[in-house]
Amino acid sequence: MKPSLHTSLSPALLPLYDVSSSIVVIIDVLRATSTIATALYNGARCVIPVDSVAKCIEIGRQIEGITAGERDGKIAEGLEHGNSPFEYPREFIEGKTLVLTTTNGTKLLHMALEKGAQRVITGAFSNLDAVCAYLSKQQQSVVLGCSAWKDRVNIEDTLCAGAIIHRLESAFEINCDSSKIAHTLYQDAKKDLFGFMRKQNASHYHRLSGYGLEEDIRYCLTPNVAGVLPVYNEGKLTSDLTIS
Template sequence: MRMILDICTSPALYPYYKKENDTVVVVDVFRASATICKMLHNGAESIIPVAGIEEAKQYKSEGFLVGAERNARKCDFADFGNSPSDYTLERVSGKEVVFTTTNGTQAIQAARGCRQLFIGTFSNIDAVLEASLRSAERVVILCAGWENRINIEDMLFGGAFAEKLGEKDELIIGSDSVRIAMELWQQAKDHLLEYVKKSDHYHRLVENGVEADAAYCLQMNTAPVVPYYHKNEKKIRASH
């Protein structure tokens, strides 16, 4: 069964890409998606994504483990920031983690009405692609972007996902944004980290001394889980 793929480059544009029965793959390459994959791969039981800092503080005061980041920095009150390396097996295995980031958790909020919502990034690209092929007729890659502006790295994931679907002869292009993302991926894929160094977000990571995360976040299939957002309980769990 071939699959229609579209790419929505900003959470604010999701209403214009939305169709009934969509599967949405939320991607925030730097770094929320990789961090979520890492948590679940290291055995976290579930993740409670929250959009606001105040809500995250409330959870913290109730004794929850909390990951919180704004503008590429860990929030002072939190246990973790948004670096995948914070979430070691020792610290998260079997735990529930509350999580809020500048862009990624907002994107989940924007798409929470869809039929099924996965979190995808390079870390789990093959796993999330296989899960999509098993269960979706139309997939929208929803790029978290930066404060609703479009970014390079999330588009590149969209392009990589589209290329992989194409190689399996399963790709139906939904709109021009897929063509743009595929072009970008084509130009970047043989020197991905170098290519991404010109992006706005890479500069932010460097300014905050966490550019080592960039290389990790661009590696494929390092955390082959499929994070799935459960609407009723408002939690992300690994899909089985």
């Protein structure tokens, strides 16, 4: 029998799924999980995801890490860096530890941990193939967890879930309408993800492009520019290639 795959379109829906026997993929395309993949791809030692700005500052001080994060799409007060993948090129991030807090992605990650997820990884278009290769090897149930925006379903995370499903549908049992909706949406958009986001005037596209972050959006919708697999273990996300 094939393992099951479900999609949770919002953190508010995560309690509906049995994460305790599943690998949970945290998806926050704009921009947390794109930035996590990028920082690790560029040689960061690890990324420590924390769920509050206060904790970010405290841990950053303790371990001499780089504190970063956003609230409502802007650098959070008291932190050194934001949530743009372009802030973490190799010459800056290599060998360092990034302590990261974001509005939606790190919150969902902690929810999944609290609910006893068997394993937590992060996914984005940036590391799409690495995520799919890992999931197809594990032969275990999967929950794709979209981070959404303050619990409101968003287009880009749904599209990324759809992209994963598109690559894995034959390997999993998918009795999940949310997954089918995500897959249908992706098939509509896949030829030009950026164009689709712009045409739909997706809420997050609108928000970020208003801040002049169109290049961030383009980058975050480009598949496989940061082909690593961020795996959560004891408080840290590391690119543990041996795990796959």
